[in-house]
Amino acid sequence: MNYRMQINWNFLKLTALILVITGLYAFSNGRNSAKNVAGMKVEFIGDENLYLTEGTVNKLLIQKYGSLKNVPKENIVLNTIEKAIEANEMVKSAQVYLTIDGELTSKIVQRKPIGRIEGDKKYYLDDEGKRMPLSNNHSARVPIITGNISGKSLEDVYVILEHINKDDFFRKTIIGIHIKGENEYQLRLRLNNFVVNLGGVEDLDTKFSNFKAFYAKANKDETLEDYAVVSLEFNNQVVCTKI
Known part of the structure; x- marks a missing residue:
């Protein structure tokens, strides 16, 4: 008899504990949902x-x-x-x-700007190639795009900017892209006065690789300031015009 009573008491204690926990949970949820935005x-x-x-x-x-x-x-x-x-x-x-x-x-x-358009209208190009307005709070340090700006040239400029943006050397070195005409793009550099004739956007990997190799050698030889124009548009070549 005592044994059966002991089992019943344990059952009642367990049931009461479950009810208390459920009640506290419901009360907590109710209070939380009733709160206002703090x-x-x-x-x-x-x-x-x-x-x-x-x-x-x-x-x-x-x-x-x-x-x-x-x-x-x-x-x-x-x-x-x-x-x-x-x-x-x-x-x-x-x-x-x-x-x-x-x-x-x-x-x-x-959004992340990767280039700044300086034409009749001024705006950024973001990392998805979309137009982004300038901000009153911060001016991004990105290449400035000038020249004959059109829909087609902007598509090409975005491709060039992508190549610049994925390489630390080019991000630090290139400060501008000038659009001379159809498939005629020039690069402006931060520390050097010579102009880089890029040509069109075909074979950009090769062109940028060749330019990086040229720049490293000319910098080592201390001849970077000897050039007026560096051309990359010829087939897998770097052609330089001295001052």
Whole structure:
């Protein structure tokens, strides 16, 4: 008899414990869902150069939704806020979420400019070949594109910029691309006065490789300042014109 009673008491204790845990969990969830937005936080992922600021993002959200602080969390539609942030031309992607403490957090990846167009209109080309407006907050140190700018030439310029951007030597050395005409592109260098005639965008790997080899040898020989023009457009050759 006592043995059977002991089993019943253990069963009752276990049942009571489960009910308490379930109740606490439900109570915690209920309190969490009932909370209002406690504050807003903006984080920029990756590039430390900010083309837009936390203040700009907060202002954008206030203009669209009003103040989100103290708004019930259940009224917040996260994907709508993400789309509003991604509508900004400086933004590549955004992730918005609410923390358990009620903080509305926006994690933002900015677009990355790799070239700057200086024509009738001024803008960046980003790393996907798309136009990106200039920023009042930061000016990117990227090659300046000048000359006869058109749709076709911009496509070619983007291909050239991709080659520059993936190589540390070229990123540090090349500061400009001048469009002379169809399939006629020139490179401007940071530390040297000679012009590099690139020709068209065919065989760019070979052209850039040849130029890097030429530059290393001429730098070693201390003859870089002897040249006015360095031409890469001829078949697998570097042809130099002295001053």
